[in-house]
Amino acid sequence: MEKLFCSDTGPSGGKSERVMSPVLVLTGTSAALNELIDEKRDACGMRKLGCEEEKPRIVDAEPKENQYSELIIPHREAVEIIKVTLKCSRAVGLEGKHAVLKGSRTAWEMLSDEQNLKLIRTGSEDFDGILGGGIHCGQVTEMGGVPGIGKTQLGIQLAVNVQIPVSYGGLGAKAIYIDTEGSFMPERAYQIAEACIMDTWENLGFSRKEIEDCQERMQPDHFLANILYFRICSYTEQIAVINYLDKFLEEHKDVKIVIIDSISFHFRQDFKEMVQRTIVLNEMSRQLMKLAERFAVAVLLLNHVTAKHTEGSFQLTLALELVCFPSPKDTKLYGEAAI
Amino acid sequence: MPIMPENPVHLPVEKLSLGCPILDRFLGGGIPFGFVTELAGEASAGKTQLCLQIVLSAAAPRSSGGLSAASLFISTEPPFPLRRLLSLSSDAAPLDHIFVRSAFSSKELFDLLNHVDLLLSLVRHSSDRRIRLLVLDSAAALFRTDAEDAVHRSSELFAVAAKLKEQARRFNLAVIVTNHVVDVVDDGSKGPRVGNYMNLSSSGRKVCPAMGLAWANCVNMRLFLSRSAAEGNVVDIDGCTMLERKLQLVFAPHLPGGSCKFVIRREGVFGVGNQALIPTSPQ
Numbered sequence: 001m002e003k004l005f006c007s008d009t010g011p012s013g014g015k016s017e018r019v020m021s022p023v024l025v026l027t028g029t030s031a032a033l034n035e036l037i038d039e040k041r042d043a044c045g046m047r048k049l050g051c052e053e054e055k056p057r058i059v060d061a062e063p064k065e066n067q068y069s070e071l072i073i074p075h076r077e078a079v080e081i082i083k084v085t086l087k088c089s090r091a092v093g094l095e096g097k098h099a100v101l102k103g104s105r106t107a108w109e110m111l112s113d114e115q116n117l118k119l120i121r122t123g124s125e126d127f128d129g130i131l132g133g134g135i136h137c138g139q140v141t142e143m144g145g146v147p148g149i150g151k152t153q154l155g156i157q158l159a160v161n162v163q164i165p166v167s168y169g170g171l172g173a174k175a176i177y178i179d180t181e182g183s184f185m186p187e188r189a190y191q192i193a194e195a196c197i198m199d200t201w202e203n204l205g206f207s208r209k210e211i212e213d214c215q216e217r218m219q220p221d222h223f224l225a226n227i228l229y230f231r232i233c234s235y236t237e238q239i240a241v242i243n244y245l246d247k248f249l250e251e252h253k254d255v256k257i258v259i260i261d262s263i264s265f266h267f268r269q270d271f272k273e274m275v276q277r278t279i280v281l282n283e284m285s286r287q288l289m290k291l292a293e294r295f296a297v298a299v300l301l302l303n304h305v306t307a308k309h310t311e312g313s314f315q316l317t318l319a320l321e322l323v324c325f326p327s328p329k330d331t332k333l334y335g336e337a338a339i
Numbered sequence: 340m341p342i343m344p345e346n347p348v349h350l351p352v353e354k355l356s357l358g359c360p361i362l363d364r365f366l367g368g369g370i371p372f373g374f375v376t377e378l379a380g381e382a383s384a385g386k387t388q389l390c391l392q393i394v395l396s397a398a399a400p401r402s403s404g405g406l407s408a409a410s411l412f413i414s415t416e417p418p419f420p421l422r423r424l425l426s427l428s429s430d431a432a433p434l435d436h437i438f439v440r441s442a443f444s445s446k447e448l449f450d451l452l453n454h455v456d457l458l459l460s461l462v463r464h465s466s467d468r469r470i471r472l473l474v475l476d477s478a479a480a481l482f483r484t485d486a487e488d489a490v491h492r493s494s495e496l497f498a499v500a501a502k503l504k505e506q507a508r509r510f511n512l513a514v515i516v517t518n519h520v521v522d523v524v525d526d527g528s529k530g531p532r533v534g535n536y537m538n539l540s541s542s543g544r545k546v547c548p549a550m551g552l553a554w555a556n557c558v559n560m561r562l563f564l565s566r567s568a569a570e571g572n573v574v575d576i577d578g579c580t581m582l583e584r585k586l587q588l589v590f591a592p593h594l595p596g597g598s599c600k601f602v603i604r605r606e607g608v609f610g611v612g613n614q615a616l617i618p619t620s621p622q
Binding site: 148183184185187221224227228231233234237244269306 | 342344345346347348350352367371373374375491493494495497498501504505507508509551552553555556558559561589590592593596
């Protein structure tokens, strides 16, 4: 048996006009989004599939208006319905193949998903402006800069900011900090957490009761404890931890940012086979992109810069430029010191 | 063994004293453990002096603010300044807990560090004093000479740094590495000036720490020691005039940049801040 979801819109036009739009094979979306989709669909001249003729098969005895009901039909029949649907969809100029391909989504869905994705603010308005509002969940962001420019500071800041409670406009989530260089300093994290708590309370008016409610959560120690810290001492450990993240994130759904400080340190030693290094790094970047998408976490990679001699002058460029994150949505930023 | 995350609240926060309260305060308590600290400066800026003082501070008994710990001193620029170490130490400081070894090539250094691994894990489980400090004076001497292949050198630097950081973490060591400086030639070209992102100068010349951008990525904290430009620029303490020196914090993940003046006296290296805090000489 196949489970097929369709929507029952109640009274509408004759069945000959009815088209089951694969766009509607959506479950669990918000009411607001449904309304928006309905509007868009109507504008295209499409209608939802009514279930009148299948009524005897509907498990839900009384399909309520504007609610999804579950239709249980044999696989063969489901395929038939989809075939008819596809034909009809084409008639109105819309390819509906994605409904057959499991797991695929329309660009429209992706856009609305992206708009629903959370942003982690850096705390600096200008910086947020460059990043399009902040660090995006579900994406990989790479940042490079000379030593001392503040890469680690930004990493710690984001590990703290992700924890701002939802009621204060944050995500109320946890952070994973993968430290490959040993530069994560608890005392600095404590200072940043303290400042973050002060800012949060200052910027948003609060009542005495609210303070009491949040007293326990809004403590620097509590912020520190929600940074899950991994210290890495070799590239094999780094690969092992990134492999393990899949399982770890499955068990810790409240993690919304993974910070790797830095991605390149252990890979800049002498590798016997440079080709092998490239393969390992490409695999790692692929895994990180997959994690970002699957768990809707932000992945922040901090990277070194190296000097390259090009056209008679030295230019800064990201270390291990071999590994590129080819997807256009992945952001690369260069930090440059004011000299 | 499963990989488990740690709670940052439980990470060690202890610091190693520099043997001077003013310098300690400037560095937020001292040199952190599990961390690689670089002291860069021209010859005679006071790098080795400061290293020796920190070694003695680690060896001093807990009753006098030390750690009662042993240290390893890897010297790449012989001779080891033994006389100076003796003149700095009071009678109580047990010099037999300072292990000195020299290394004259990068290969020798690698071999030595691998042996140190074994030594550290043995000492960790014995009742002897624990080794808590490793000094490499200087890193530049080893890596500035074999400059035949820049790519190879940079990967060697990263290998040494990774090894030092691993030991610092595993055995909770403080690691101090000294570095030379190179003169900066301002050719008026635009674009980023590699390495010299802060204008550092010593004895009136513009300089920057040696071994370039690659090595700068290898250390956690960079301190820059310099001598003042003019001979006349001296500080007057207790009726003695001394050359003014400066300790600059170039970068550190836990502290803002800044600088602190210091002087080198017979008794050691002392920060110059609030004059009342400078300990007067025993005699």
